[in-house]
Amino acid sequence: GESVGLHLPTLSVQEGDNSIINCAYSNSASDYFIWYKQESGKGPQFIIDIRSNMDKRQGQRVTVLLNKTVKHLSLQIAATQPGDSAVYFCAENMGGGFKTIFGAGTRLFVKA
Amino acid sequence: DTGVSQDPRHKITKRGQNVTFRCDPISEHNRLYWYRQTLGQGPEFLTYFQNEAQLEKSRLLSDRFSAERPKGSFSTLEIQRTEQGDSAMYLCASSLARGNTGELFFGEGSRLTVL
Numbered sequence: 471g472e473s474v475g476l477h478l479p480t481l482s483v484q485e486g487d488n489s490i491i492n493c494a495y496s497n498s499a500s501d502y503f504i505w506y507k508q509e510s511g512k513g514p515q516f517i518i519d520i521r522s523n524m525d526k527r528q529g530q531r532v533t534v535l536l537n538k539t540v541k542h543l544s545l546q547i548a549a550t551q552p553g554d555s556a557v558y559f560c561a562e563n564m565g566g567g568f569k570t571i572f573g574a575g576t577r578l579f580v581k582a
Numbered sequence: 583d584t585g586v587s588q589d590p591r592h593k594i595t596k597r598g599q600n601v602t603f604r605c606d607p608i609s610e611h612n613r614l615y616w617y618r619q620t621l622g623q624g625p626e627f628l629t630y631f632q633n634e635a636q637l638e639k640s641r642l643l644s645d646r647f648s649a650e651r652p653k654g655s656f657s658t659l660e661i662q663r664t665e666q667g668d669s670a671m672y673l674c675a676s677s678l679a680r681g682n683t684g685e686l687f688f689g690e691g692s693r694l695t696v697l
Contacts, residue, residue: 513673513688559624570686572624
């Protein structure tokens with residue numbers, strides 16, 4: 471069946487550097503691709519999403535890139551801070567938030 | 583706090599017992615979702631409500647699992663005859679149907695440990 475997966479289970483970056491978290495997806499029919507951040511003991515928190523007809527979207531310190539040709543999604547975090555340490559999940563849905571499918575997650579460690 | 587609220591936050595039970603979790607979504611949200619998350623994994627979709635109607639159930643939701651949202655507000659997830667494999671974090675999320683794109687608002691989860 472359809473799945474959303476991630477290339478790397480862990481990523482370690484120096485404080486102040488940029489982070490790039492990658493994700494592969496397999497459902498070409500998905501309308502929205504979303505990044506969530508999950509801190510220990512908490513539920514996932516929405517970071518940013520991108521619609522399938524876009525290839526780039528920017529937020530505050532974050533950028534999401536979508537490459538539909540190779541079914542690849544990435545999250546770029548600029549000037550990574552200790553507070554960015556968390557597990558990041560990519561996810562996809564068919565629009566309207568219905569049945570969002572999550573990948574396995576990448577743990578981001580930020581070294582001071 | 584006007585976010586999604588889940589209760590209890592932690593539940594330890596013996597195998598074979600029944601457990602029930604409650605979720606209070608954000609008040610104006612008409613969509614409510616249940617997910618299950620095990621250690622090191624992403625949340626797995628279990629079921630989804632729009633108002634009081636349960637519109638989809640995952641194959642992960644065996645006959646021992648039942649979810650309700652009787653008045654289109656809060657929801658309950660009951661697990662009967664719990665098994666050790668049911669140990670997980672049960673996450674509830676809500677969203678607005680109108681104009682919604684990708685954002686789900688999650689609660690902090692109910693962690694179940696089955697001994």
